[in-house]
Amino acid sequence: MEKKLFTISVFTENQVGLLNRISIIFTRRGLNLESVSSSASSMHGIHKMNFTCTSDRETMEKVIKQIERCIDVLRAYLYTDDEIVYQEVALYKVPTQKLLDEKDFERIIRVHNARILELTREYTILEKTGHESETQALYELLTKYGILQFIRSGRICITKSPTEHFTQFLKEQETRRLAIEKEE
Amino acid sequence: MNERITGSEALCRALIAEGVDTIFGYPGGQIMPFYDTLYDHTDKLHHILTRHEQGAIHAAQGFARASGRVGVVTVTSGPAATNVITGLSDANVDSTPLVVITGQVGVASLGSDAFQETDVMGITLPITKWAYQVRSAEEIPWAVARAFYIASSGRPGPVVLDVTKDAQVGTMEWSYERTKYIRSYNPDPQLLPGDILSAASLINRAERPLIISGHGVMISNAEADLIALAEKADIPVATTLLGLSTIPSDHPLNKGMVGMHGNIGPNYNTNEADVILAIGMRFDDRVTGIVSRYAPQAKIIHIDIDRAEFNKNVHVHTAIHADAKKAIQALLPLVNKHKHPEWLATFERPEEVERTQVMQRELEPTDLGPDSAMRMGEVVRKISEASGNKGILVTDVGQNQMMGARYFKYTLPKSILTSGGLGTMGFCLPAAIGAKISCPERGVFAFMGDGGFQMTMQELGTIMEYRVGVKVIILNNNFLGNVRQWQAMFYHNRFSATPLVNPDFVAIAGAYGIPAEHVATRSGLDGAIERMMACDGAYLLDVNIEPEDMVFPMIAPGSAIDEILLNATTKYKA
Secondary structure: OOOEEEEEEEEEEOOOOHHHHHHHHHHHOOOOEEEEEEEEOOOOOEEEEEEEEEEOHHHHHHHHHHHHOOOOEEEEEEEOHHHEEEEEEEEEEEEHHHHHHOOOHHHHHHHHOOEEEEEOOOEEEEEEEEOHHHHHHHHHHHHHHOOOEEEEOOOEEEEOOOOOHHHHHHHHHHHHHHHHHHHO | OOOEEEHHHHHHHHHHHOOOOEEEEOOOHHHHHHHHHHOOOOOOOEEEEOOOHHHHHHHHHHHHHHHOOOEEEEEOOOHHHHHOHHHHHHHHHOOOOEEEEEEEOOHHHOOOOOOOOOOHHHHHHHHOOEEEEEOOHHHHHHHHHHHHHHHHOOOOOEEEEEEEHHHHHOEEEOOOOOOOOEOOEOOOOOOOHHHHHHHHHHHHHOOOEEEEEOHHHHHOOOHHHHHHHHHHHOOOEEEOOOOOOOOOOOOOOEEEEOOOOOOHHHHHHHOOOOEEEEEOOOOOHHHHEOHHHOOOOOEEEEEEOOHHHOOOOOOOOEEEEOOHHHHHHHHHHHOOOOOOHHHHHOOHHHHHHHHHHHHHHHHOOOOOOOOOOEOHHHHHHHHHHHOOOOOEEEEOOOHHHHHHHHHOOOOOOOOEEOOOOOOOOOOHHHHHHHHHHHOOOOOEEEEEEHHHHHHHHHHHHHHHHHOOOOEEEEEEOOEOHHHHHHHHHHOOOOOOOOEOOOOOHHHHHHHOOOOEEEEOOHHHHHHHHHHHHHOOOOEEEEEEEOOOOOOOOEOOOOOEOOOOEOOOOOEOOO
């Protein structure tokens, strides 16, 4: 089956150990997580985790179901790149002197739409936001100046879907809660 | 203001509030505050001190599976917690409701490699339905209520509460509310009418339908509904290993067990069926044989409460995500009365072949005289019949398990207890103890090999202390028989590490004050069974089994489900 990069978005309650519990599901199947990002969501008490993983659709669908059966996982969604708008952010630390010696520097900043976050006599920190291929392209250009440090974040994404499935899910659960309370 | 009590007191009260009356456990350093409090609650919480923590958890599994109630285990931290890991994994795959409380070092010592500290959360996360570390007394009611709700609802499973010493000795204001709702977890999914209609229509149009009844039918108490559905639509029923006794052995529509050592009829006909209604089962590789050649003609309807089971191993045509009982009850009025005489007749020949070429050798061996050792099948069947086929069969793992499952007869539901998914040797003896404690009115017959018995035989001490009336039958061939069978069939008779040098099991039972006898020859079997049945309490039979006895029929690993061996060299021909 065809392998490609999938993005997995998981909404969870804010409970200890969930990232561990979810990552184990990938580990068991020998799947390598290419990136991980986790943070509080816009909704109070709800966390959102994003993973990217290269695999085939059938395997990923099984993984999603196994993630969803974990207690305190609210919902897990599987996306291909065309279904989402996604970004990663990269930071580059480069020796300042090397940059000053280089005629091309201004053009690099301009073409890659990078930002300078800090500038000292010893080093300069650049930031670039984009797809992995874009942050990687800048990385490769900067290697000739000698990159001192480099870090790239996990992928964050927002869906293109006109329906907010997760909001819908939360509403359904609220209805379920009210029905259970009413039964008593 | 509510009364202020310690966390240990809260733990005891919470267990009582959840209806717990029996705990299997073993004390130790970090769980001592709880045990100290338990001393004041012995009127309501009956503690069974097993001889090993593994014995405690298997006993709780037996207790839970025989009765449908949650099994409760209390052990200390570190080595005690790691000793329950096998049972947790077993309960996880065999959908067994457990709440396992492990003591844990104080919060300040967590992560410091303190004495008897182990990362219980890290170890148990992948093999539990839920695991939670309780760090303060205030959390106890919430955690216990949630634990029982999660363990017992939906697809049941084991829950671990890792209770730090701080949480046990700290104080809190007592109040308790049982959990009825968790936002992330819906254990009672709504039936979708479209799925039921689609399933009913497939069943009504089927010419060769087959029901496969699994553990889920037992868990949801849907045995009577299953039979009503099968009878109305005249559908043959096969069961999985854990689904045995969901339909009585002698019911005309019961066609036997599927799987590696299942019956020929249902295995072979799985690949002839045009519609398979699989209820509460998970298409384990021991059931499907090689998956690519499993049920090629069938549209599969799969009823399961665990959505992750759909399309996990085999492609499903219609998935019904629901409790088995609710789904069957919804299907029943939509399914037409039907007769399938021709299809049912196709089970007759494989049954006849199995009876004459496989079963007769086990049940009435003409090649063995009265002075010879016995075959497992005849021992199992005779004991089953001596119980009026009303006993609970508990097995260990290996040949004893397959022979037990095949030759025990079931007239009552919930009559089999065996380690299915994990295949845990040593399961039988402690599980039988738990089963007898939860169902004292039923006869409990624990069949095990000489290997598996010795993995947990320290629990004879538990039987002695609490006078647990289980009948222990060692099918003793002085071999690890199932491995030996594979060595004979696939490893050129190289019996690597399978012969056992055994102690005198009768003398061991005697040391525990348990009446026991060695049955050396076939002529002595009937009398020994009679004496065992006449004995009021526990009894041990050490039965001399012919070492070359093998379990057949067999679907060898890598074979399709219709490629069935009648013995080591002969294949079944339709």
